[in-house]
Structures are given as structure tokens and as C-alpha cells.
Amino acid sequence: MKSMTWLIHLMRPYWRRILLALILSTLTITSHIGLMTASAYLLARAALHPPILDLMVTIVGVRFFGLSRAVFRYFERYVSHDVTFRVLSQIRVKFYEGLEPLAPARLFNLQSGDLFSRIVADVEIQQNFFLRVIMPPMAALLVLCGYGLFLANYDLRFSVILAAGFLLAGLGIPWIIRSLSQGAGRRLVSLKAELNTQIADSLLGITELLAYGQARTQLNKIERTNEKLAHQQRRIARLSALSSSLTGMLANLSMWLILVLGIVLVEQGKLSGVNLGMLALGAFSSFEALFPLALVPHHLEQNRAAADRLLELIKAQPAVTDQESVSPEPKEMSLAFQEVSFRYGEGEPWALQRVSFRIPEQGNLAIVGASGSGKTSVVNLLLRFWEYDEGKIDWGGYSLRDYPQQRIRDSIGVVTQRTHIFNATIRENLLLANPEAREEELIQAAQKANLHDFILSLPKGYDSFVGEGGFKLSGGQRQRLAIARVLLKNAPVLILDEAVEGLDPITERAVMEEVYQLMEGRTTLIITHRLSGMEKMNEILVLDQGQVVERGKHNELLQLEGFYRKLWDNTVQRPPLEDV
Numbered sequence: 001m002k003s004m005t006w007l008i009h010l011m012r013p014y015w016r017r018i019l020l021a022l023i024l025s026t027l028t029i030t031s032h033i034g035l036m037t038a039s040a041y042l043l044a045r046a047a048l049h050p051p052i053l054d055l056m057v058t059i060v061g062v063r064f065f066g067l068s069r070a071v072f073r074y075f076e077r078y079v080s081h082d083v084t085f086r087v088l089s090q091i092r093v094k095f096y097e098g099l100e101p102l103a104p105a106r107l108f109n110l111q112s113g114d115l116f117s118r119i120v121a122d123v124e125i126q127q128n129f130f131l132r133v134i135m136p137p138m139a140a141l142l143v144l145c146g147y148g149l150f151l152a153n154y155d156l157r158f159s160v161i162l163a164a165g166f167l168l169a170g171l172g173i174p175w176i177i178r179s180l181s182q183g184a185g186r187r188l189v190s191l192k193a194e195l196n197t198q199i200a201d202s203l204l205g206i207t208e209l210l211a212y213g214q215a216r217t218q219l220n221k222i223e224r225t226n227e228k229l230a231h232q233q234r235r236i237a238r239l240s241a242l243s244s245s246l247t248g249m250l251a252n253l254s255m256w257l258i259l260v261l262g263i264v265l266v267e268q269g270k271l272s273g274v275n276l277g278m279l280a281l282g283a284f285s286s287f288e289a290l291f292p293l294a295l296v297p298h299h300l301e302q303n304r305a306a307a308d309r310l311l312e313l314i315k316a317q318p319a320v321t322d323q324e325s326v327s328p329e330p331k332e333m334s335l336a337f338q339e340v341s342f343r344y345g346e347g348e349p350w351a352l353q354r355v356s357f358r359i360p361e362q363g364n365l366a367i368v369g370a371s372g373s374g375k376t377s378v379v380n381l382l383l384r385f386w387e388y389d390e391g392k393i394d395w396g397g398y399s400l401r402d403y404p405q406q407r408i409r410d411s412i413g414v415v416t417q418r419t420h421i422f423n424a425t426i427r428e429n430l431l432l433a434n435p436e437a438r439e440e441e442l443i444q445a446a447q448k449a450n451l452h453d454f455i456l457s458l459p460k461g462y463d464s465f466v467g468e469g470g471f472k473l474s475g476g477q478r479q480r481l482a483i484a485r486v487l488l489k490n491a492p493v494l495i496l497d498e499a500v501e502g503l504d505p506i507t508e509r510a511v512m513e514e515v516y517q518l519m520e521g522r523t524t525l526i527i528t529h530r531l532s533g534m535e536k537m538n539e540i541l542v543l544d545q546g547q548v549v550e551r552g553k554h555n556e557l558l559q560l561e562g563f564y565r566k567l568w569d570n571t572v573q574r575p576p577l578e579d580v
């Protein structure tokens with residue numbers, strides 16, 4: 001129910017347009033009724049051969065209703081779709097507003113296909129809410145009142161027959177269809193989401209599927225889900241056809257009942273014979289308002305299921321929330337962890353336990369350790385993606401929690417192993433870090449990152465497209481682009497999280513040289529499990545299972561003959577770059 005209240009709340013600002021759409025929809029059906037009644041009356045009168053002038057008003061009426069039906073239909077479609085698309089854009093805005101604070105912590109649990117399905121399909125479904133759920137019953141009610149009153153002018157029993165037909169077709173048939181559909185609407189929504197998830201997953205992993213010869217198996221899985229979806233869609237199509245026939249039958253029945261009653265009244269001299277066809281055909285055509293009603297419960301169910309999925313996400317509690325207090329100004333660009341403990345969720349193992357370190361302004365620190373030891377978790381906390389459970393993180397003399405998240409992120413430049421390159425030009429990818437950067441600054445950053453010459457060698461230089469995920473760039477070029485971004489951002493704090501992971505040894509060392517230059521004048525945290533260049537670091541922290549097991553300088557740690565020594569011995573030692 002909450003989700004329906006949410007949707008209605010979003011529609012409230014457009015109540016004038018909604019009212020107009022409703023009036024236009026009622027007028028369209030009224031014109032249809034008018035056309036049928038006027039035509040039937042005209043035929044009946046014409047059969048009596050009256051003077052042509054007596055028929056003029058009716059002839060004009062037939063022409064008028066014939067035209068007005070088309071005109072009202074046009075404007076009704078225009079206004080109702082305009083309202084629908086306005087509401088859809090509101091939903092999208094609200095959804096993105098709700099989604100943003102959840103990134104990345106709360107979104108990790110969702111598969112990309114599922115998220116995509118919510119963003120696109122679940123939002124799109126809401127276009128049915130006004131067009132197929134709210135408007136049809138209201139228009140039907142107005143038509144019943146209008147034509148019922150018209151019939152009551154001749155005999156109240158006509159109105160009773162019409163009301164009974166409307167009740168059966170407007171409530172009885174939807175009830176039957178709802179019972180027969182047995183939650184098909186909800187299943188359709190979840191099957192579509194499942195199909196999207198499977199397709200997205202398969203596309204992302206297409207290389208692995210091909211390499212392991214599993215493409216056919218995955219395709220079969222998709223086909224099975226697709227078949228289940230098609231089965232549900234066929235069921236809905238059958239029910240839709242059934243509902244149309246039942247409504248048509250009731251329309252005919254009501255028409256016949258009105259006709260029979262009319263004949264009796266004509267025989268009793270209480271009704272003129274020329275009105276007979278008009279009243280019966282008018283009743284028949286008024287059922288046009290009832291055809292969409294049978295599927296209202298089905299659409300409502302789909303809307304609720306999709307809106308529930310949207311609300312589930314945007315009403316989720318963000319992992320980190322900004323405090324109300326005014327943001328302090330850091331006294332200096334230093335960073336300190338004091339006995340910090342953290343885990344990703346209640347009941348999960350500790351990712352960090354009582355970790356302490358301090359990086360003075362413009363100082364540097366490296367955190368090394370085996371895979372899964374908690375290195376990236378340190379970065380996640382510093383960037384305020386997650387909230388730490390115990391201890392204190394201090395930034396420039398104040399608790400990290402005192403700063404708004406954006407304030408912290410504005411001061412940090414990050415180069416990670418998975419630098420995301422957007423499907424745009426090199427220029428646009430660079431400007432992401434500083435949209436105001438001038439051309440000279442752009443070139444300077446690219447030169448310092450050793451990327452400028454490569455960019456110039458491309459046919460369109462800085463305006464060359466790099467493809468989705470930067471597939472036209474090599475691993476080294478991608479990391480250099482990330483370094484150029486950090487240079488452009490010119491942030492006082494630098495975090496390098498496995499920045500050279502996945503690069504060949506020569507490129508790794510070349511990129512590392514650029515990274516070390518980047519460190520100058522910046523407070524730097526390097527996360528790595530490769531130990532080349534560690535002798536340049538002021539302090540090295542060795543993490544194992546979330547705990548600091550060793551700390552000190554490179555040579556001191558080697559002499560300890562402990563964990564670091566083991567890591568060092570297992571790392572292939574490479575000669576300096578000049579010797580390569």
C-alpha cells in the first residue's frame with residue numbers, strides 16, 4: 001500500500017492535467033454514445049418520412065459527434081500521456097535521488113541486471129498506473145452517471161439495467177480475471193527482472209562463457225526464463241481476450257434488456273418507438289468505458305510489484321549519512337586511524353581490527369598484505385563509502401564523521417586498479433576530474449602522466465573516442481589517464497589502490513615512476529601487495545586478516561624476517577627500470 005501512496009503523492013502536483021485528461025476521456029466516450037444514439041434516432045425518424053428540416057438538428061448532431069470523438073480522443077491521448085510522462089520523469093528523479101546516497105555500499109548486493117531492470121523496466125511499468133489503473137474506473141463512473149441520468153429521463157428501470165450491467169462488467173469481470181490470473185502481474189515483473197539479470201550477466205561474462213564452452217548452457221538458461229515469461233504473457237493475453245468477450249456479452253445483454261423493456265413501454269404507450277433504437281444502442285456503446293476495466297487489477301498488481309522494488313531500494317538506509325553539524329575546516333591534510341575496527345555487516349567477520357596509523361601532511365604510508373587482508377577496506381572507510389564500527393578516524397584534527405562526504409571526496413584523488421573509463425572522448429574523460437580545467441591544464445596533466453604523445457598520435461587527438469570501458473586503451477594507458485585525472489583534480493590527498501595491478505612489469509615500473517612524482521607535496525596512502533618501490537615509503541603497515549601484524553620502514557621490516565619478509569621473498573624481484 002505504501003508504494004501506491006508514494007505513486008499517488010508523485011501525481012498530486014499534476015491534478016489539473018489529470019482532471020483534464022479524465023474529462024477528455026469521458027467526452028470521447030460520450031461522443032461515441034452521442035454518435036450511436038443520434039444515428040439510431042436519425043434512422044428511426046427518417047423511416048417515418050418527416051420533412052427534411054425536422055431532421056436537420058439530428059444530422060448536425062451525427063456530424064458533430066463523429067468529429068468530436070476524433071478530436072477529443074486526440075486531446076485525451078495527448079494530455080493523459082503528457083501527465084504520464086511527467087510522472088515518470090518525477091519517478092526517475094526521485095529514484096536517482098534515492099539511489100545516490102546508497103552508492104556504492106548498498107548497491108553491491110544487487111546484480112547489475114537487476115539494478116538496470118529497476119531503473120528502466122520498473123519505472124516504465126508505472127506509465128500504466130494512470131493510463132490503465134486510475135483513469136478507466138473514473139471515466140466509467142462518470143459515463144454511468146451521465147448516461148444513467150439520460151436513461152432515467154425515459155424510465156428509471158433503463159438506468160437500473162445499465163447500472164447492473166456496469167457493476168457486473170466493472171467489478172465482476174475484473175474479479176474473475178484477478179482470480180484466474182493468480183498473481184501473474186507480480187510474476188511478470190520478477191521474471192522480467194530475472195531475464196534482464198541473466199542477459200546482463202551473460203554479456204558481462206561472455207569471454208569466460210566462450211572460453212569455458214558454457215555459452216550454450218547459459219543460453220539455455222536464458223531461454224528457460226524467457227519461456228516462463230512468454231508463458232505468463234500468453235496467459236495474460238488469453239485473459240485479456242476472455243475479458244473482452246465477457247464485457248462484449250454483457251454489453252449485448254444490457255442492450256437487449258433495454259430493448260425488451262423499451263418494447264414493453266412502447267406497447268404501453270409510455271415511450272415513443274423512435275427512441276427505442278437510440279436508447280438500446282446508446283447503452284451498448286456506453287460499454288466502451290468498461291473494456292479497459294477487466295485488466296485493472298492485473299495492471300495494479302504489476303504497478304505495485306514494480307513500485308515495491310523501487311521503494312525497497314530508495315527507502316534503504318544509506319551506509320553513511322552526513323551529520324547536520326557545520327563542516328569544520330581541516331587544520332592540515334593529515335590522516336589518522338585510531339584503533340579502528342570495521343565489518344561489512346552484522347555477523348560478518350571483522351575486515352579490520354583495531355587498526356591504527358597516522359600519515360602527517362604531505363607524508364606517505366603504504367599498506368601491504370595478502371589478498372583479503374583488509375587493504376581496500378581502509379580506502380572504503382577513508383572515502384566514507386562505509387561507516388566504521390569502532391575507534392576513530394581523524395582528518396586534519398577532526399573526526400572524519402564531522403565532514404560531509406562530498407567535502408572529503410573533493411580532497412582526495414584516487415587511482416584504483418579498476419579505473420573506470422567512460423564511453424566518451426579522452427577530453428571528456430579527463431574533464432571528469434575538473435570540468436573547469438583549461439586546455440593548457442589538460443595538456444600539462446597528460447604530459448606529466450606520459451600520455452600526451454600517445455593522444456596526439458590518435459587521428460582526433462584529445463577528441464578521440466576511447467570506447468566502452470576504454471577498450472581502445474591499453475592497461476597502462478588507462479592507468480596513465482587515471483593519473484592525469486588526479487593531476488587535474490589537484491587534490492591534496494592521494495590514494496593509490498593497487499594502481500599498477502594487472503600491468504606488465506615494464507609498464508608497471510614506468511607507471512610507478514609517474515605515481516611517485518604524483519606523491520610529491522601530497523598526503524599519500526598506497527595500497528598494494530607488490531613490494532616494488534617500498535623503500536621510498538615513510539612507513540609500511542603489514543595487514544593480515546584485518547590486523548596490523550608488522551609496521552616500519554622497508555629495511556626494518558625485511559630484517560624482522562616475518563610476514564613482510566615472506567611477502568618480499570615471494571615477490572619476483574626486478575631490476576630498476578634503467579636496467580630493463
Ligand SMILES: Nc1ncnc2c1ncn2[C@@H]1O[C@H](COP(=O)(O)OP(=O)(O)OP(=O)(O)O)[C@@H](O)[C@H]1O
Nearest residue numbers: 108344351369370371372373374375376377378529
Ligand atoms: N562488500 C563487501 N561485503 C562483504 N564483505 C566484504 C566486502 N568487501 C570485502 N569484504 C571482505 O572483507 C575482507 C577484506 O577485504 P578487502 O577488499 O579489504 O581486502 P584486500 O586486502 O583489499 O584484498 P585484495 O588485495 O584482494 O583487493 C575480505 O575478507 C572480503 O571478503
